[in-house]
Amino acid sequence: MNDIKIYVQEPSGDKTPVDAPTDMGLSLMEVLKASGYPIAATCGGMALCATCHIEVLSDHELxxxxxxxxxxxxxxxxxxxxxxxxxxxRLTPELDELVVKLGAGD
Known part of the structure; x- marks a missing residue:
């Protein structure tokens, strides 16, 4: 298994690490939900509702x-x-150390 670390910036400014596998074809939403983050994902990942909106804070090229x-x-x-x-x-090895903020002010 090839795991990477994703960091979620909390409202306090602290960054919480989340281990994420890159060999299962998972989306960032799926890993964040499985890690207990309150993402509604109303449409189930079809890009139809925007309830999984994030802001990328690191310099990763997506x-x-x-x-x-x-x-x-x-x-x-x-x-x-x-x-x-x-x-x-989609989670790939290139996204190791990605930093995101949930909701991004919605």
Whole structure:
């Protein structure tokens, strides 16, 4: 198993590590939900609801959002240039040490 560490910035500013496997085809949303984070993921990961909105705080290069993800992000009131839907971020070894903030102010 190839695990990476994802860090979630808490409201206090502290960063909590989350171990995430990269060999199972999981999305960031799936790992965050399994780790107990309160992500609604109403649409089940189909990029239809934006309830898994995150802000990427680290300098990692992620693939660009799909058109569907872009449309959902455009509908959010607190979107930033680093906003993503965690259901659309597939975990890869390159994302080791990724830092995200949940909700990003929604």
């Amino acid at each position: 693939p660009p959002p799909s058109d569907d993800e872009g449309y959902m992000l455009d509908s959010l009131p607190a979107v930033t240039d680093n906003s993503r839907l965690s259901c659309q971020v």
